[in-house]
Amino acid sequence: MTLTSEDAIGTTTAAQPAGLRLVVVGAGAAGSLVLLHLARHLARGAAGAPGAPRVEVVVLDPNGPVNGAAFCTTDDRHLLNVPASGMSVDAEDRFDFVAWLVGEGVLEEGASPYFFAPRAQWARYLRSRLDDALAAAADRLAVRHVADAVAGVARVGEGVQVTTAGGEAVEADQLVLATGLPSVGDDWVPTGGAAALAGHQRYVADPWRPGALDAVVRGDGDVLVVGTGLTMVDVAVSVAGSGDGDRRVVALSRAGRLPQPHAASYLGEVVPDVSTWGDSLDELRDAAVRHLRDVEGTQGDWRPAVDGLRYRVAELWGRLDDADRARFLREVVGDWGVRRHRMPPTTAEAVDVAVAAGRLEVAAGRVVAVETTGDGFVVETVDGRRVRAAWVVNCTGPRSDIRTLGNPVLDALLGADGSPALATTDPLGLGLTTVDGQLVDPTGALQPVWTLGALRRGELWETTAVPEIRTQAERLAGDLAAVAVARPTRQRGSSAGR
Numbered sequence: 137m138t139l140t141s142e143d144a145i146g147t148t149t150a151a152q153p154a155g156l157r158l159v160v161v162g163a164g165a166a167g168s169l170v171l172l173h174l175a176r177h178l179a180r181g182a183a184g185a186p187g188a189p190r191v192e193v194v195v196l197d198p199n200g201p202v203n204g205a206a207f208c209t210t211d212d213r214h215l216l217n218v219p220a221s222g223m224s225v226d227a228e229d230r231f232d233f234v235a236w237l238v239g240e241g242v243l244e245e246g247a248s249p250y251f252f253a254p255r256a257q258w259a260r261y262l263r264s265r266l267d268d269a270l271a272a273a274a275d276r277l278a279v280r281h282v283a284d285a286v287a288g289v290a291r292v293g294e295g296v297q298v299t300t301a302g303g304e305a306v307e308a309d310q311l312v313l314a315t316g317l318p319s320v321g322d323d324w325v326p327t328g329g330a331a332a333l334a335g336h337q338r339y340v341a342d343p344w345r346p347g348a349l350d351a352v353v354r355g356d357g358d359v360l361v362v363g364t365g366l367t368m369v370d371v372a373v374s375v376a377g378s379g380d381g382d383r384r385v386v387a388l389s390r391a392g393r394l395p396q397p398h399a400a401s402y403l404g405e406v407v408p409d410v411s412t413w414g415d416s417l418d419e420l421r422d423a424a425v426r427h428l429r430d431v432e433g434t435q436g437d438w439r440p441a442v443d444g445l446r447y448r449v450a451e452l453w454g455r456l457d458d459a460d461r462a463r464f465l466r467e468v469v470g471d472w473g474v475r476r477h478r479m480p481p482t483t484a485e486a487v488d489v490a491v492a493a494g495r496l497e498v499a500a501g502r503v504v505a506v507e508t509t510g511d512g513f514v515v516e517t518v519d520g521r522r523v524r525a526a527w528v529v530n531c532t533g534p535r536s537d538i539r540t541l542g543n544p545v546l547d548a549l550l551g552a553d554g555s556p557a558l559a560t561t562d563p564l565g566l567g568l569t570t571v572d573g574q575l576v577d578p579t580g581a582l583q584p585v586w587t588l589g590a591l592r593r594g595e596l597w598e599t600t601a602v603p604e605i606r607t608q609a610e611r612l613a614g615d616l617a618a619v620a621v622a623r624p625t626r627q628r629g630s631s632a633g634r
């Protein structure tokens with residue numbers, strides 16, 4: 137999609153009555169998938185029938201479409217961690233992304249769909265499918281993109297009003313909050329270290345910001361990465377993946393564990409029957425370990441067990457009480473994460489090459505001090521090791537409690553800014569409380585605000601990747617299309633979201 141600020145996405149027909157006004161906050165993967173599925177709903181079915189109301193959408197995001205945490209990268213070595221066959225925009229049309237890759241000449245006709253495409257290619261794919269869907273629904277759907285962040289949300293009458301950082305107020309009947317992963321945590325920064333790092337031009341506090349890693353990759357000198365998950369792997373393959381050159385990456389985390397690699401070829405998924413697994417963390421963990429062992433015993437690999445278990449995570453998570461959920465976060469999430477969020481095979485090879493060449497070191501270590509030097513930093517770990525680095529990159533992943541982010545949108549929704557609360561969270565603050573994605577306020581009343589993806593972690597846990605988000609987006613779009621049909625027609629001439 138070639139849209140810029142204030143561009144209209146799609147067109148409208150003046151003769152049509154104005155209908156539902158929708159605001160979508162966040163034009164990343166989730167917000168774009170909602171728009172795509174809404175457009176498809178409107179282009180067919182009751183919402184697309186003659187006389188059906190038009191839907192007017194304002195999309196607010198300082199970044200362009202599909203330019204969020206995972207998909208803002210332009211480095212083609214940054215690959216999807218889900219095979220192409222799992223990344224179609226439509227869960228029912230499994231090979232659509234594969235077909236697009238073939239059409240673009242990225243993949244040969246007949247090649248295995250077990251292919252890990254560059255993430256930048258997937259962003260192009262989603263933009264192109266979104267453009268097609270919007271064009272097909274052009275007489276039903278008008279979309280305007282405002283390149284600004286939302287800074288406030290309030291209830292106005294039956295609808296909502298959002299205020300942007302730049303001071304624009306936009307009213308809508310319904311709002312979709314698609315703001316992605318909570319911001320990156322910095323709990324690892326030791327007392328006294330914050331002052332050394334704050335504002336330092338060689339410290340990358342948020343590697344998911346578009347362009348955040350460019351200076352590190354183009355620059356010189358060694359890199360210290362805090363965190364050893366998939367974001368660290370992005371940094372490592374960009375800086376040291378070729379094995380050539382003399383720059384080193386040292387990656388530290390408490391356990392010093394890398395994500396596991398995906399298998400070299402597709403091994404399938406074994407979805408377990410979890411009906412007898414129990415409902416305490418200990419019971420579920422034991423049963424999950426048995427499932428992995430059984431599958432490894434019969435198939436020679438544990439991966440199909442993990443990939444099948446993924447479909448049962450939301451159900452199992454729903455069985456845990458709050459104490460067990462908290463314990464899962466303390467004791468199990470690391471073990472699960474390295475098996476569930478795996479590296480593509482070619483990425484794993486690049487990591488191996490870099491390690492063998494001495495250009496990547498992955499180690500266990502807790503940072504206890506950070507000092508600046510003339511050309512970078514000296515970082516000291518708890519065991520007394522001192523690592524010199526020209527750059528420090530924070531890859532410790534999202535924070536867990538959304539009540540403590542200082543995010544103005546969430547604070548407004550939760551009433552933390554003194555305004556009436558439109559939302560509440562689960563007791564651990566992992567996400568917003570919803571009924572199938574629609575926000576529930578502290579009195580239990582449904583609000584005209586919807587969310588999907590990471591902000592549903594508290595109720596689903598497994599909700600941050602495209603295979604889950606696309607299904608939520610499709611359902612949410614159907615719900616919004618139904619709201620549009622059910623609404624009395626707005627007066628002709630009322631403007632889109634102003």
Ligand SMILES: Cc1cc2nc3c(=O)[nH]c(=O)nc-3n(C[C@H](O)[C@H](O)[C@H](O)COP(=O)(O)OP(=O)(O)OC[C@H]3O[C@@H](n4cnc5c(N)ncnc54)[C@H](O)[C@@H]3O)c2cc1C
Binds near residue numbers: 163198216218588
């Ligand atoms: C490094 C990395 C790699 C990943 N790789 C994969 C993968 O290969 N496959 C996969 O399925 N998943 C992957 N994921 C998971 C990934 O988070 C999701 O697939 C996807 O990006 C989630 O989409 P989203 O729209 O929820 O978030 P994002 O794509 O991050 O989009 C959120 C958008 O909201 C905007 N926003 C935030 N706050 C505001 C505000 N106040 N006002 C306006 N706009 C706002 C942001 O600018 C952003 O554009 C990866 C994640 C990371 C971090």
